[in-house]
Amino acid sequence: MGGRQGSCRQGNCIDACNREIVVARRTAKSARKKVVKSGSSRGSGSTAPQPVSSSSDALKRSRRGTGVRIAPSLLAANFTNLSEAIKPLRALSLNWLHLDIMDGVFVPNISFGPDVVRQIRGLDETLYFDAHLMITEPRRYVKEFLEAGAQSVTFHVEAAGDDSGPLLRYIRRQGAHSGISIKPRTKVSEIRDHLPFTDLVLVMTVEPGFGGQKMIPATLNKVRELVHLREELGLEYLIQVDGGIDPTTAPLAVAAGADVLVAGTSVFGGGRIRQNTRELRKSLSKVS
Numbered sequence: 001m002g003g004r005q006g007s008c009r010q011g012n013c014i015d016a017c018n019r020e021i022v023v024a025r026r027t028a029k030s031a032r033k034k035v036v037k038s039g040s041s042r043g044s045g046s047t048a049p050q051p052v053s054s055s056s057d058a059l060k061r062s063r064r065g066t067g068v069r070i071a072p073s074l075l076a077a078n079f080t081n082l083s084e085a086i087k088p089l090r091a092l093s094l095n096w097l098h099l100d101i102m103d104g105v106f107v108p109n110i111s112f113g114p115d116v117v118r119q120i121r122g123l124d125e126t127l128y129f130d131a132h133l134m135i136t137e138p139r140r141y142v143k144e145f146l147e148a149g150a151q152s153v154t155f156h157v158e159a160a161g162d163d164s165g166p167l168l169r170y171i172r173r174q175g176a177h178s179g180i181s182i183k184p185r186t187k188v189s190e191i192r193d194h195l196p197f198t199d200l201v202l203v204m205t206v207e208p209g210f211g212g213q214k215m216i217p218a219t220l221n222k223v224r225e226l227v228h229l230r231e232e233l234g235l236e237y238l239i240q241v242d243g244g245i246d247p248t249t250a251p252l253a254v255a256a257g258a259d260v261l262v263a264g265t266s267v268f269g270g271g272r273i274r275q276n277t278r279e280l281r282k283s284l285s286k287v288s
């Protein structure tokens, strides 16, 4: 992870974030009670999920299935020239940039931290920064990634545990989009209670940690389950799939109901971004 001093004024951001979480935890309890009472998944009053104030269009979902988004994962880009790697994205209407943050503890790999995200933000102010935290204790770092320019922050329920609900609310209160992720062996039931406070559900379609793996087809059953739950609960979250998405698996993921496809190797692979993107889009033309 990058150094923390840069954005952590007086070095107290962990305390500040923890205080937010403690307060959010208290209100979360009463919110849950209200939701159960009213039978509504959205709750009511001041404890209801806050509308997101920034980049809300980025998460609008096309109900006709024509709005499937590709989110290129920077992990597969050429790190010796990130500026060149991200330059073609806008022109290809690839408006999202998926940022995989790995700490070497939650996953057996290390990528980059908030300081790098901030520098990449400086290269392009227009892309939608979609941060995927594969780190233990995400509550210690969420604030820094938001300050570094992330517009959505997704953390793993396996790492956040009881902090998940408060963290989702915290992210929304900061005007960003809240995301929660599950590993291939984690059930949807583990995050069900959090769905009303979630803008983006990330279903890992490989074991997190490395790019270039093969998709695990059974994980798409969770996408179907999340589509069903969204309908049943009257929610609006987007469903994102991550890992092994290529021209063969992308149509399967979209057919299952995925709204956002994270694509590392199949966009940045070999530096052939234009050609790769064309092939990926072509594979989707029959399903979207």
Ligand code: DX5
Pocket: 073, 075, 076, 098, 100, 132, 134, 206, 207, 208, 209, 210, 211, 212, 213, 242, 243, 244, 245, 262, 263, 264, 265, 266
């Ligand atoms: C894996 C990461 C993915 C990965 C995707 O832990 O979360 O975003 O980089 O890479 P590909 O598309 O190559 O599987």
Ligand code: ZN
Pocket: 073, 098, 099, 100, 132, 242, 262
């Ligand atoms: Zn990812």
